[in-house]
Amino acid sequence: MSAKAIEMNGVRKAFRFFTLEDVSLDLEQGQIMGLVGPNGAGKSTTIRLLMGMLTPDAGSIRLLGHAMPAQQALAKRDVGFVSDDMKLLPQATLAWHMDFVASIYPGWDAAYAAQLLKRFGLHAGQTAKSLSTGEQAKALLLLALARRPRLLVLDEPTSGMDPVARQELLTEFMDVLRDDSRSILFSSHNTVDVERISDRITFIDRGRVVASDSKDDFIERWRTVRLRVPEGMPDWRLPEIVHRDVDGPNVTLTVDGFSDDFLARLGAPVQEVHRMSLEEVFVATVMHSREALEVRP
Amino acid sequence: MNVLTRKLVAKELYLYRWLLVGAGAAGFAGLLTAASGEIGFNIGFIVWLTAIIALGVMLALFGVASERKERSLLFVLSLPLAPGDYVRAKLLGLLACFLLPWAGLSVGALALILVMPGIADGLLPYAVLLCVFLLMNFAFVLCAALHISSEAGMGGVIILTNMSVSLFMMGVGRTSEVGAHMLSPTPVWNAMFWLLLAAEAAFTLLALSLPLFTAARRRDFL
Numbered sequence: 001m002s003a004k005a006i007e008m009n010g011v012r013k014a015f016r017f018f019t020l021e022d023v024s025l026d027l028e029q030g031q032i033m034g035l036v037g038p039n040g041a042g043k044s045t046t047i048r049l050l051m052g053m054l055t056p057d058a059g060s061i062r063l064l065g066h067a068m069p070a071q072q073a074l075a076k077r078d079v080g081f082v083s084d085d086m087k088l089l090p091q092a093t094l095a096w097h098m099d100f101v102a103s104i105y106p107g108w109d110a111a112y113a114a115q116l117l118k119r120f121g122l123h124a125g126q127t128a129k130s131l132s133t134g135e136q137a138k139a140l141l142l143l144a145l146a147r148r149p150r151l152l153v154l155d156e157p158t159s160g161m162d163p164v165a166r167q168e169l170l171t172e173f174m175d176v177l178r179d180d181s182r183s184i185l186f187s188s189h190n191t192v193d194v195e196r197i198s199d200r201i202t203f204i205d206r207g208r209v210v211a212s213d214s215k216d217d218f219i220e221r222w223r224t225v226r227l228r229v230p231e232g233m234p235d236w237r238l239p240e241i242v243h244r245d246v247d248g249p250n251v252t253l254t255v256d257g258f259s260d261d262f263l264a265r266l267g268a269p270v271q272e273v274h275r276m277s278l279e280e281v282f283v284a285t286v287m288h289s290r291e292a293l294e295v296r297p
Numbered sequence: 298m299n300v301l302t303r304k305l306v307a308k309e310l311y312l313y314r315w316l317l318v319g320a321g322a323a324g325f326a327g328l329l330t331a332a333s334g335e336i337g338f339n340i341g342f343i344v345w346l347t348a349i350i351a352l353g354v355m356l357a358l359f360g361v362a363s364e365r366k367e368r369s370l371l372f373v374l375s376l377p378l379a380p381g382d383y384v385r386a387k388l389l390g391l392l393a394c395f396l397l398p399w400a401g402l403s404v405g406a407l408a409l410i411l412v413m414p415g416i417a418d419g420l421l422p423y424a425v426l427l428c429v430f431l432l433m434n435f436a437f438v439l440c441a442a443l444h445i446s447s448e449a450g451m452g453g454v455i456i457l458t459n460m461s462v463s464l465f466m467m468g469v470g471r472t473s474e475v476g477a478h479m480l481s482p483t484p485v486w487n488a489m490f491w492l493l494l495a496a497e498a499a500f501t502l503l504a505l506s507l508p509l510f511t512a513a514r515r516r517d518f519l
Binding site for chain 1: 300301304308312367368369374376377380382516518519
C-alpha cells in the first residue's frame with residue numbers, strides 16, 4: 001500500500017483552556033518521526049486525534065490511508081499504540097494479556113514476544129498491578145511490538161524508564177525499522193532519545209507546530225556563532241538570526257539557516273561556530289516562536 | 298457478534314470471575330440461611346439482596362469507572378475497535394457477568410418460596426418483580442457509569458438506586474393488587490403484576506440501549 005503512514009491537514013481541536021491549532025503532519029512509510037514539545041504542548045492531544053479517540057473540530061486525518069476517526073477500527077489493525085498514560089488491566093497477568101492480544105492480531109509473533117519478554121526481564125505470570133512503572137511500559141511495548149504493526153504510535157514511551165531500559169527500547173525501535181514498510185511516530189520531551197532514532201522531527205508548542213523537518217536539516221541549519229565586536233553592536237537585519245546574547249563586546253548569535261553566505265553577510269570577525277544539539281535547537285525554536293506570537297498584533 | 302466483541306465479553310467474565318463466584322456464594326449462603334426459620338429468613342433475605350445489589354454496583358464501578366480511572370481504558374481503545382464497539386462489548390460483557398449470578402440467585406429465591414412450607418406461595422409475584430427490579434437497577438447503574446465520569450456523580454447514582462430498592466419494596470408491598478396477596482396460599486398473577494413487570498422490562502431495555510445511542514456516539518471518547 002502506497003499511502004502515507006500519517007497525514008494530518010489543518011487539524012484543529014478546541015478545549016476549554018487549550019486549543020490545538022492548524023496542525024499538519026506527514027509521515028512517509030519506513031520513517032521515524034519524533035514529536036517534541038514541552039509538557040502541555042499538545043503532543044498527547046495530537047496523538048489521540050490521530051488514533052481516533054478524539055474528533056477534530058476542523059481538518060482531516062488519515063492513518064495508513066484510512067480516514068480517522070470514521071475508519072479507526074480498520075486502521076488500528078495495523079497500528080501499535082502505547083502511551084505513558086496507558087495501563088494494562090490490573091488484575092490480569094502479562095501472560096493473559098499476551099494471549100488476549102495474540103487472539104486479536106493475526107500477525108502476532110509468539111517467538112518475538114518470548115524474546116522480548118526475556119530481553120525486558122519480565123515474567124509472564126506477573127499480574128499487571130504488580131509491575132513497576134518501567135515494567136508496565138515495557139510490557140505495553142512488548143504487546144505493541146510483537147503484533148508486528150505497520151505503524152507504531154508511541155506517546156512518551158520512555159518516561160519512567162531507567163537509562164538502560166531506554167537504550168534497550170530504542171534498539172528495539174531500530175529493529176522494527178529493518179522492515180522499511182514500518183513507521184514510528186514517537187512523542188517525547190526527551191530530545192536525546194528523539195535525536196538518536198528519528199528521521200524527521202516536529203516541534204510543537206502551545207498547540208501549534210512550530211517547525212517540522214528532517215533531523216539532518218535541523219542539525220545542518222542551526223548554529224551558534226560567537227563574535228567579538230569591540231566597536232559596538234552592528235545593526236544586523238539578517239533573517240537567519242533568531243536570538244542574540246550580548247555580553248560587552250562578546251556576542252553569541254543563534255542562527256537558523258546557517259551557510260557560508262550568512263557568514264559573509266555578517267561582516268564581522270567570527271571567533272567560533274558551534275553545531276547545536278537537538279535540545280538547543282528545540283529550545284531556540286520554541287522561544288523564537290513564542291516571541292513571534294507575542295509581537296504579532 | 299464479531300470476534301473482538303466476543304473476546305471483550307470473555308475478558309469481562311475472566312476479570313470478574315472471583316467477584317461473580319463471591320457474590321453467587323454469598324447470595325446462596327443467604328438463601329440457605331433464609332431457609333432456616335423466621336429470623337434466618339430475614340437475615341438471609343438481607344444477605345441475598347445485598348449480594349445482588351453489591352454485585353451490580355461493583356461490576357459497574359470496576360468494569361467502567363475503574364477502567365477509566367486506572368487508565369486501562371486507553372489500552373482497550375488501542376485495539377482495533379471504534380468507541381461504539383467498545384460500548385457494545387462493555388454492555389454485553391458486564392450484563393453477562395451480572396446475569397449469571399442474578400439468574401441463579403433469582404431462581405434459587407423463587408424455588409425457596411415454592412419449596413419452603415413456611416413461606417406462602419403468594420409471595421412469588423412480589424419476588425419476581427423484586428428480582429427484575431434488581432436487574433433494572435443494575436442496568437441503570439451501568440448506563441450511568443458509561444455516561445458519568447465523575448466519582449461524585451456515580452456516588453449519587455449508587456445512593457439513589459440503592460434507595461430505590463427500599464422504596465420499591467415498600468411501595469409494591471403496600472399495593473392492594475400485589476402486596477395484599479403476598480400471604481395467599483397461591484400466587485396471584487393479576488394485571489397489575491404484568492403491568493409492573495412490563496414497565497421494569499421496558500426500563501431495563503431503555504437503560505441498556507441508551508448508551509448505544511449516546512455514549513457510543515460521543516465525539517471524544519477520552
